[in-house]
Amino acid sequence: MPEKVLVYSRFPKSLMQRIGDQFDLLDAGGRPPHEVFVKHELDQLRAMITQGSSLLNGEMMDRFPKLGAIVCYGTGYDGIDLQAASRRGIAVGHSPGANASSVADIAITLMLGAIRRLVVADGYVRSGDWAAAKPSPMMRAQQGIRGRKVGLYGMGAIGRKIAARVAAFEAEVAYFSRSRHDDLPYQYFPSLDALADWCSVLVIAVRAGPETHYIVNAGILKRLGEDGYVVNIARGSVIDEDALVAALKDKIIAGAGLDVYAKEPYPPGALTAFPNVVLTPHIGGHTLESHRAMQDCVIANLAAFFQGKPLPYAVV
Amino acid sequence: MPEKVLVYSRFPKSLMQRIGDQFDLLDAGGRPPHEVFVKHELDQLRAMITQGSSLLNGEMMDRFPKLGAIVCYGTGYDGIDLQAASRRGIAVGHSPGANASSVADIAITLMLGAIRRLVVADGYVRSGDWAAAKPSPMMRAQQGIRGRKVGLYGMGAIGRKIAARVAAFEAEVAYFSRSRHDDLPYQYFPSLDALADWCSVLVIAVRAGPETHYIVNAGILKRLGEDGYVVNIARGSVIDEDALVAALKDKIIAGAGLDVYAKEPYPPGALTAFPNVVLTPHIGGHTLESHRAMQDCVIANLAAFFQGKPLPYAVV
Numbered sequence: 286m287p288e289k290v291l292v293y294s295r296f297p298k299s300l301m302q303r304i305g306d307q308f309d310l311l312d313a314g315g316r317p318p319h320e321v322f323v324k325h326e327l328d329q330l331r332a333m334i335t336q337g338s339s340l341l342n343g344e345m346m347d348r349f350p351k352l353g354a355i356v357c358y359g360t361g362y363d364g365i366d367l368q369a370a371s372r373r374g375i376a377v378g379h380s381p382g383a384n385a386s387s388v389a390d391i392a393i394t395l396m397l398g399a400i401r402r403l404v405v406a407d408g409y410v411r412s413g414d415w416a417a418a419k420p421s422p423m424m425r426a427q428q429g430i431r432g433r434k435v436g437l438y439g440m441g442a443i444g445r446k447i448a449a450r451v452a453a454f455e456a457e458v459a460y461f462s463r464s465r466h467d468d469l470p471y472q473y474f475p476s477l478d479a480l481a482d483w484c485s486v487l488v489i490a491v492r493a494g495p496e497t498h499y500i501v502n503a504g505i506l507k508r509l510g511e512d513g514y515v516v517n518i519a520r521g522s523v524i525d526e527d528a529l530v531a532a533l534k535d536k537i538i539a540g541a542g543l544d545v546y547a548k549e550p551y552p553p554g555a556l557t558a559f560p561n562v563v564l565t566p567h568i569g570g571h572t573l574e575s576h577r578a579m580q581d582c583v584i585a586n587l588a589a590f591f592q593g594k595p596l597p598y599a600v601v
Numbered sequence: 602m603p604e605k606v607l608v609y610s611r612f613p614k615s616l617m618q619r620i621g622d623q624f625d626l627l628d629a630g631g632r633p634p635h636e637v638f639v640k641h642e643l644d645q646l647r648a649m650i651t652q653g654s655s656l657l658n659g660e661m662m663d664r665f666p667k668l669g670a671i672v673c674y675g676t677g678y679d680g681i682d683l684q685a686a687s688r689r690g691i692a693v694g695h696s697p698g699a700n701a702s703s704v705a706d707i708a709i710t711l712m713l714g715a716i717r718r719l720v721v722a723d724g725y726v727r728s729g730d731w732a733a734a735k736p737s738p739m740m741r742a743q744q745g746i747r748g749r750k751v752g753l754y755g756m757g758a759i760g761r762k763i764a765a766r767v768a769a770f771e772a773e774v775a776y777f778s779r780s781r782h783d784d785l786p787y788q789y790f791p792s793l794d795a796l797a798d799w800c801s802v803l804v805i806a807v808r809a810g811p812e813t814h815y816i817v818n819a820g821i822l823k824r825l826g827e828d829g830y831v832v833n834i835a836r837g838s839v840i841d842e843d844a845l846v847a848a849l850k851d852k853i854i855a856g857a858g859l860d861v862y863a864k865e866p867y868p869p870g871a872l873t874a875f876p877n878v879v880l881t882p883h884i885g886g887h888t889l890e891s892h893r894a895m896q897d898c899v900i901a902n903l904a905a906f907f908q909g910k911p912l913p914y915a916v917v
Binding site for chain 1: 611615702703706707709710713714717719720722723725726727731732734740741742743744745746747748762765766768769770771866867868873879880881882884887888889890891892
């Protein structure tokens with residue numbers, strides 16, 4: 286008899302297939318579980334799968350009196366109140382590093398896409414404007430990547446992979462993070478301000494939390510300069526989106542590449558109107574190999590939990 | 602009195618500004634020069650600037666009895682009949698390597714853009730389909746870059762830069778070119794067939810010419826497999842475009858990223874209808890730093906010629 290596991294967030298069914306082969310999944314489809322399942326079922330529930338960005342506070346945890354494990358699909362766990370979980374003796378797991386290469390790739394895709402105007406260029410060809418030799422201010426040559434100063438905010442598993450990729454493009458790489466990593470060949474800046482002053486491309490790869498909330502604000506954006514770009518593959522909450530919209534509108538910076546937004550799946554309407562931004566629907570980890578690796582972590586965490594063992598991929 | 606130089610191909614005016622500061626440019630704007638300028642002017646003409654892909658045969662050269670130098674803006678010179686120029690004692694120059702980094706960047710931009718579906722993803726966000734949770738088969742997870750086998754056809758200045766970038770993405774790199782380069786750490790295949798059998802992403806970075814015409818045909822595309830991609834930043838003539846359209850239509854391959862086309866600026870209409878291709882309007886070398894470097898080569902070639910010296914960047 287397979288163990289019952291609640292699927293708390295909304296996931297495409299295909300992502301739960303392998304996990305569903307081993308566990309009896311109660312899929313709430315992103316709706317409040319107590320509106321979908323009867324109390325008796327939730328009372329017995331011992332484990333759940335969630336997206337790290339889905340809000341999960343102590344009050345919600347209390348609706349599941351036997352809950353012992355919250356297993357995040359992916360690296361992030363910013364939506365989980367870790368203290369509340371800890372107080373209730375609930376273990377929290379995630380999938381560290383499983384999607385790092387795929388997310389790093391999206392960071393580079395967005396950086397290149399924004400700087401080289403890929404979406405505009407593709408539209409210019411498809412619309413027939415190129416064939417008609419129609420002038421397009423958006424197609425004017427920009428400074429490329431070579432020789433650019435690219436600043437990384439955050440230097441975890443994903444940050445390291447982004448840095449290695451950026452360096453291959455003959456760009457300079459520097460970073461700011463909580464701690465300095467002396468094993469890395471990149472220049473370290475002691476503050477985000479100093480990094481933003483130095484770089485023209487700021488790539489956000491930091492773990493989200495209260496201390497990073499809105500930290501990329503109007504002041505940071507201004508430091509990037511009018512040829513500056515911001516790329517965010519971490520969490521939408523790290524950027525003040527109103528400030529970003531204003532900086533793009535007033536040409537304080539040249540463009541942006543975003544995979545994440547403050548309120549997903551609802552990027553600000555003003556943002557979707559800019560031609561000099563590239564927007565992806567939080568698909569950083571969305572590759573076959575990355576999903577497989579994340580599912581492996583979820584399955585390993587759940588299997589260990591039901592065997593009474595510590596989670597192999599616990600949030601530290 | 603600045604020397605007169607014919608601008609043979611159609612160039613955006615902005616690209617000729619620095620060159621125009623030093624030479625008296627007669628800009629034909631891509632039209633037949635004898636329809637734009639009086640015979641007397643063309644009779645006196647000693648040098649011209651052209652795009653390497655613009656057709657320039659012996660018959661055309663004979664319209665300029667005093668022509669001594671054909672200076673290509675960019676790396677390529679496939680449109681120039683080199684034998685015809687040689688027989689007439691006309692020197693041919695180009696801008697070797699000047700745009701290599703920018704072109705290599707576009708190759709990676711197209712590879713990532715095609716595999717990670719950047720244009721589709723951006724449209725999915727902007728249209729509101731993401732917010733509406735509208736299902737999209739095109740947004741299904743694909744195999745990403747890590748662990749992929751990427752084959753490079755051609756290993757010149759641009760090929761080397763593409764290879765270095767691809768390797769940073771944790772992909773395997775191999776190549777086929779006329780000659781084996783023992784200084785490189787990548788696997789060499791002795792034929793394009795063997796390379797295409799091995800790889801799932803084929804990046805074309807070969808110098809165009811009669812021997813490469815249509816060499817990427819239906820057979821080569823089929824060898825890439827149904828998860829295969831072809832990226833072309835070299836010249837459109839290297840791919841049989843009809844075969845490419847058929848391979849995309851019949852799902853013989855998964856997608857393509859193209860910066861160049863057989864007849865520019867006219868990509869086949871069928872190609873512009875596919876969502877799984879990314880198309881750019883021959884902007885490989887289109888960055889500020891690359892244009893500056895190409896202009897430096899053009900100016901150096903013209904200055905040397907008018908001083909009676911050999912071209913510093915002669916086509917060898």
